[in-house]
Amino acid sequence: MEDDSGHFFFQSPWKNIFLWNFMEVEREALIVSPTIDMDTLRKMQSILIARSQRKLRIQMMFRFTENDLLVKGMDPETLRILALLIQEPNSRIEIRLVPNLSLTAIVLDDRKALLSTGELSSASLQEELNFGQIFMDPDIVAAFKEDLMEIWNRAERQDPDKLMKYMERLKDRIDLRKELVLEDEDKGLSFSDSEFISGGKRIEPLGMDRKEPHLDETRKIIKELLIRARDAAEMDRAQAALFYLEEGLTLDPNNVDxxxxxxxxxxxxxxxxxxxxxxxxxxxxxxEDNRDAWAYSGMCHHKRGELDDALYAYDQATDIDSQHYPVWIKKGIILGSMKGREEDGLKCLEYALSQDPYNEEAWYHKGSILDQRLGRKDEGILAYKTLLRINPKHVKGAFRMGLLSYKKFKDVPKAKKYFNRVIEADPGHLQCWMFMAEIADEVEHDFGAAFEYLESAREHDPSS
Known part of the structure; x- marks a missing residue:
């Protein structure tokens, strides 16, 4: 199996196990469940809407007979949504009913299979488990799907018209039995019966859902989606992360997180x-007091070149949390670039360095303001040297030190030492290659070396 095969603890209803994986379907899914759950069907509906550009094929098998749909307290709204899903124009959705089915499983795009406790014909595939299992091995997934398709081919097919008829009959039965509860409370109809016929009563999950059983179901789903989005973002899967977030926002459009x-x-x-x-x-x-929203809003305006708007947003962020030093760095960079505000920029950066003495960004921009904006080269060099003690391969810091050594102090060996650091860390640094070629040509009169440096520059930038 691949490295991301693994196990997950089983909970009921099945949506708590499989829904997150189902969101990753690209082309087709085969779903097997002992239950029909309205919340899950609504979520599938939102997935189909979110992925309307794809023609998904979804096959679903449920452990019901026709009679079960009427006598087991099924919610009419669940059947209505089920019928709507089958009629979904952008997907091929088919439902079949399988009596005595004990398996909970899903196969996604023939590449991933998930299952929980139940019975399959392939005894080698699973034993009686108290938790679910994820399979990624192509041969196992193929064998697993083959077993499921044998069951599928024997199962009874359902169409939307039939489900709508079930729904109407079920509504009539519920209305009738509710009247019995009201008129004949003393004739043997128990409290549990009245709960049973009320329709739509949710079965709470068994076990712990991320150790927060007190959260309602919607909040649990949103929390899980947020975790999955952050995990996907960390793995450079931005589109998957955005999909999870959009799914969460369909449940709660005003969720700040x-x-x-x-x-x-x-x-x-x-x-x-x-x-x-x-x-x-x-x-x-x-x-309005969300510090991170103000900070990121400032960064957006900063990147657009809207410096006044960026400063306003950064000011709001530091007013809310004066010790959040990354925003002080951003403020320092902007103020340091404004004529007459350089000293204010330095103060912002120095405050940030009082909170984080090893912050490379703050040290670099402090050196840059002193060196390039205020002309205080010696102080700038001290800042750059401190930066390079923290990170000897900081590209911008090493390049500025190389340039100062070459142009201001005429110290060619030291300049070459810094330029070589830059090239080692960033072989595509065109300016560095050009200065090395200039030193070789005009100072050392080594035309062969100069030619090689220029060739290296062209290798990394053919337009040079």
Whole structure:
């Protein structure tokens, strides 16, 4: 099996186990369940809407007979949604009923299989388990699907008209039995019977859901979606992360955590500044004291070159949390680039360094303001040297030290030492190759070396 094969603890109903994996379906899914659950069907509906550009094929088998649909207290609304799903124009959805089915399973795109306790014909595939299992091996997945398709081919097919008839008959039966409860309470109809016929009563999950059983089902789903989105983002799967977040926002469009995470991904990965700003603005409509939303809003404006708007947002963030030093760095960078505000920029950076003395970004920009904006080269060099003690291969810091050594102090050996550091860390640094060629040509008169440096520059940038 591949490395990401593994196990997950079994819970009921089945949506708590498989729904998160089902969201990853690209083309087709085969689902087997002992239950029909309205919340899960609604979630499948939202997945189909979110992926309307794809023609998904979904096959579902449930452990019911026709009679079970009427006598087991099935919610009419669940049957209605089931019928709507079958009629979904953008997907091929088929449902079959299988009596005595004890398996809970799903096969996604012939590449992943998940199952929980039940009976299959392949005894080697699973034993009686108290937890579920994920299979990624292609041969096992293929064998597993083959077993399921044998059951599928023997099962009874359902169509939407039939389900709608079940729904109407079930509504009539529930209405009738509710009247019995009201009129004949003393004639033997028990409290449990009245609960049974009320329709739509949710079965609570067995066991723990991320050790927070007190959360209602919607909040549990949103929490899980947020975790999955962050995991996907960390694995550079931005589109998957955005899909999970959009799914969560269909459940709660005003969820601050989901909106904030979506904005971060749009800003950091997708470089969609308009989309990111829309998310952060929405967060601030809901929570005007959200520090991170102000900070990221400032970064969006900063990247657009809207420095006044960026400073305003950064000011709001530091007013909310004056010790959040990353925002002080951003403020310092902007102020340091403004004529007459350089000293204010230095103060911001120095405050950040008082909170984090090893922050490379703060040290570099402090050196840059002193060196390039204020002309205080000696102080700038001290800042760059401190930076390079923290990270000897900091590209921008080493390049500035090389340039100062070459142009200001005429110290060619030291300049070459710094330029070589830059090339080692970033072989595509064109300016560095060009300065090395210039030193070889004009200072050392080594035309062969100069030619080699220029050739290296062209290898990394053919337009040079």
């Amino acid at each position: 989901l909106l904030l995470e979506k904005g971060k991904i749009l800003f950091e990965v997708e470089e969609d500044l308009d989309g990111a700003l829309a998310c952060f603005d929405r967060v601030l409509d809901l929570d």
